[in-house]
Amino acid sequence: MANRRRGFTAINVHPGIIDMAGHAHALVTGTAATYQTELRGQFIAVDANATGGGTSGQTLTLPDVAAFAGVELTIINAGGETITLSDVASTTIAADKTTKAISNGTYWFAGKLA
Numbered sequence: 611m612a613n614r615r616r617g618f619t620a621i622n623v624h625p626g627i628i629d630m631a632g633h634a635h636a637l638v639t640g641t642a643a644t645y646q647t648e649l650r651g652q653f654i655a656v657d658a659n660a661t662g663g664g665t666s667g668q669t670l671t672l673p674d675v676a677a678f679a680g681v682e683l684t685i686i687n688a689g690g691e692t693i694t695l696s697d698v699a700s701t702t703i704a705a706d707k708t709t710k711a712i713s714n715g716t717y718w719f720a721g722k723l724a
Contacts, residue, residue: 679715
């Protein structure tokens with residue numbers, strides 16, 4: 611039910627691969643600014659440095675935890691660099707690996723899937 615509050619259907623894939631372009635990047639729920647992407651799905655493919663520039667191995671900031679209570683995000687690292695989730699203590703996503711992040715309204719929790 612929480613997924614519907616955010617406008618997500620049962621299975622909703624964010625279009626395309628999010629290119630962090632070698633910079634820290636944030637997933638947002640409104641209009642995205644530089645180094646931000648408007649989140650449009652629960653299944654997200656991310657590449658820390660697809661187009662080059664910047665540095666590899668970047669930090670991805672998840673959306674506001676309170677606004678996403680009960681939502682699960684599946685984050686796929688589609689690139690060759692490690693991605694760190696800023697809102698989940700000590701969580702990194704190695705190259706070509708997947709992590710699930712779940713919000714309880716207060717904290718994001720994450721676990722590696724593969």
